[in-house]
Amino acid sequence: MKKNTSFVSKKTSVHIKIAILSIIAIAVILFDVCLFTVIRNKDRAKVVLYPAPSEIQGATDRIITVEGSPVFVYDTAVNFGRVYSRNPKLEKTPMAYFDFSGTVNVKIKAPNIDIDSVTIRPISLGIVPAIKGDTISFKLDKPAQLTIEINNDIHRAVHLFANPLEEDPPELGDPGVHYFGPGVHMAGSIKVKSNETVYIAGGAVVYGWIHCSSLENVKIIGRGIIDGSIYDRWDDMVVPINLFSCKNIVVDGISILNPAAWTLNTYLCENVKINNVKIISARPNSDGITTQSCKDLTATDCFVRSWDDSLVVKGYDKDVKGITFDNIIIWTDLAQSCEIGYETRAETIEDIYFRNITILHNFHKAVLSIHNSDNALIKNVHYENIVVEDAQMGEGDGANYLIDLLIESSQWSQSSERGNIRDIFFNNIKVLSGRFFPVSRIKAFDEDHTIENIHINNLEIFGELILNAEEGKFSIGEQNVKNVEFSNK
Amino acid sequence: MKFKVWITSLSLIILVGIIFAAVLLFNMPEAEIISVSAGNSQESYVSAEGIPQESSNESSTLLEPASISGENLALYKAVSADANIQVYYARNSVDGNVNTYWEGASNAYPNTLTVNLGETVSIKTIRIRLNPKPMWGVRTQTFSIAGSLDDETYSTIVDSTDYTFDPATANTVTVDFDAVSVRYVRLEFTANSGAPGGQVAEFEVY
Numbered sequence: 001m002k003k004n005t006s007f008v009s010k011k012t013s014v015h016i017k018i019a020i021l022s023i024i025a026i027a028v029i030l031f032d033v034c035l036f037t038v039i040r041n042k043d044r045a046k047v048v049l050y051p052a053p054s055e056i057q058g059a060t061d062r063i064i065t066v067e068g069s070p071v072f073v074y075d076t077a078v079n080f081g082r083v084y085s086r087n088p089k090l091e092k093t094p095m096a097y098f099d100f101s102g103t104v105n106v107k108i109k110a111p112n113i114d115i116d117s118v119t120i121r122p123i124s125l126g127i128v129p130a131i132k133g134d135t136i137s138f139k140l141d142k143p144a145q146l147t148i149e150i151n152n153d154i155h156r157a158v159h160l161f162a163n164p165l166e167e168d169p170p171e172l173g174d175p176g177v178h179y180f181g182p183g184v185h186m187a188g189s190i191k192v193k194s195n196e197t198v199y200i201a202g203g204a205v206v207y208g209w210i211h212c213s214s215l216e217n218v219k220i221i222g223r224g225i226i227d228g229s230i231y232d233r234w235d236d237m238v239v240p241i242n243l244f245s246c247k248n249i250v251v252d253g254i255s256i257l258n259p260a261a262w263t264l265n266t267y268l269c270e271n272v273k274i275n276n277v278k279i280i281s282a283r284p285n286s287d288g289i290t291t292q293s294c295k296d297l298t299a300t301d302c303f304v305r306s307w308d309d310s311l312v313v314k315g316y317d318k319d320v321k322g323i324t325f326d327n328i329i330i331w332t333d334l335a336q337s338c339e340i341g342y343e344t345r346a347e348t349i350e351d352i353y354f355r356n357i358t359i360l361h362n363f364h365k366a367v368l369s370i371h372n373s374d375n376a377l378i379k380n381v382h383y384e385n386i387v388v389e390d391a392q393m394g395e396g397d398g399a400n401y402l403i404d405l406l407i408e409s410s411q412w413s414q415s416s417e418r419g420n421i422r423d424i425f426f427n428n429i430k431v432l433s434g435r436f437f438p439v440s441r442i443k444a445f446d447e448d449h450t451i452e453n454i455h456i457n458n459l460e461i462f463g464e465l466i467l468n469a470e471e472g473k474f475s476i477g478e479q480n481v482k483n484v485e486f487s488n489k
Numbered sequence: 490m491k492f493k494v495w496i497t498s499l500s501l502i503i504l505v506g507i508i509f510a511a512v513l514l515f516n517m518p519e520a521e522i523i524s525v526s527a528g529n530s531q532e533s534y535v536s537a538e539g540i541p542q543e544s545s546n547e548s549s550t551l552l553e554p555a556s557i558s559g560e561n562l563a564l565y566k567a568v569s570a571d572a573n574i575q576v577y578y579a580r581n582s583v584d585g586n587v588n589t590y591w592e593g594a595s596n597a598y599p600n601t602l603t604v605n606l607g608e609t610v611s612i613k614t615i616r617i618r619l620n621p622k623p624m625w626g627v628r629t630q631t632f633s634i635a636g637s638l639d640d641e642t643y644s645t646i647v648d649s650t651d652y653t654f655d656p657a658t659a660n661t662v663t664v665d666f667d668a669v670s671v672r673y674v675r676l677e678f679t680a681n682s683g684a685p686g687g688q689v690a691e692f693e694v695y
Contacts, residue, residue, distance in 0.1 A: 014492045021499035028506030035513050045520035051527035067520045104520060172535060179535040183528025187542070196537045203525050206534075235588040236622075244685065267595070268685075316574060317595055414572050414594070 045102030050202035082396025200224035305331035315346025341371030364398035391434030402438035444480035593686035628683025636671030
């Protein structure tokens, strides 16, 4: 009997040994797998840094490193005024960029600042930094355009543009290439012909402008900066990139800072591809990406912070068809974020898509708006997957609109005939937080100039699903507005 | 016996795993960091033809047109256009600032720009100015000049003519004609080689 017990206990102890060894073995294997993944990512990690030209004065209150190497921090103009003025007071904000692949460690030091909290936007990326004294650190494993707000200070928010690596950049001396290498260039007017490329290398700061008229197959690419800060808003009015009647145009990878008027304008153009363009503007009428009477224009993976409308579709004369904004990050200091109007003198403005758009902050006017103040029929417009992280609309002389659909004459009207609005789709619209619950407006002109078929699906404001006009604080014209439908599909 | 095999093989796995981890840890690779060398200030750029371009300084001498005797009767007077594009309003054409301008609606000729002199006066010269900065390039604009006493009936003062605007000649065009009494002066543009609409930085009447 006794013998038997001891046999059983011996057997049990062997079992326990095996169990413990198994657990250790599994732990070791898991550790190895993790280690291997980390090493493989490290191995793939590549960082390209672009030191700034020596005469550029950078920001000193934010020090950035990637994988331990310093990244130059520019200091560029921004504007916190919430009322239009001809000579607004400007401030400056830090901006930095680099290219990378793999997984990299980013550190940002704010000397002598005791960091309590950090908000890295877009919030949806879920980047939670480690905070240690005056330094934060976080990992990036894919290209991103971020703002980093330390202790809730939006005035010195870091604008960090982590680009993908460049693919086959042109080389100095390549035929048909206007080559701007690293350094400061007082270029003035950059005269481009069809089938040519303007290459602005990382580390270049170009003071100048590219105005194209009736050209085809032009590329404006690189990682460098077009800076408008030396030009006067009222004397020079230089639009950094202004394309008239052009076809097959690519604008990719560059940054445009402090333009003296509009920033990137397209008028009567066809087949325009804008990708990974970063815009920060501050002065009067410095709209971000403006498109007028264009066909087949797509803007993808862009960052637009502007002191006037961020993304604008207008119809100056010819029709507008096929405009897509996809994966755009917006910070609107003044006016609207995603605007169609006010100039709508085309016969039709149709097939417009605002997709996957994150509005980090909007301080002034409507986030999503159609202002039909001329004669156009505006139809088939889609606003999809829109996130408003910080809804502060209504500051200054603004209005607290989330959605504003309006047919009315305005100071910009030139046509005495009024237009119509049809088939507008809002799908997955989220407002995360804000000062006040935003209102919305749908207002037509008269019985012959109406707004019809407005589909609002999955609208969520401050965590509340909106299923009718009352819940969403919508004011909807009783006559002349037909078929407004709220749903949750 | 069976248990011994288990214990031995598990121990082996653990041992190999630890060695593997140690090897990996000792051979931790660094991320590849490329720092492009910083450029110099005031670099020239290389044009598409492979030619280095001189840095230009826009504040170089700008030409002023010769002065005209008499007073510019249109300065700060009421002005209107049939249309304008963007922020290029008609009032920019009578504000005494050659840097701001009016531009008519694009590809919608004729574009008209009309100034109300406030009272009926005798006029004999019209001067049209554009910004003299080199960025404005040479262009030809085609326009006619008409006058009216009541803003309803207009009679032609100068027929439609091609005029060349060139920064080398201060980007200014002066048109003299026999004196005529009018209150309203209208320019009617039908072509512009430099833009899709008529452009006027200053509309001067003497």
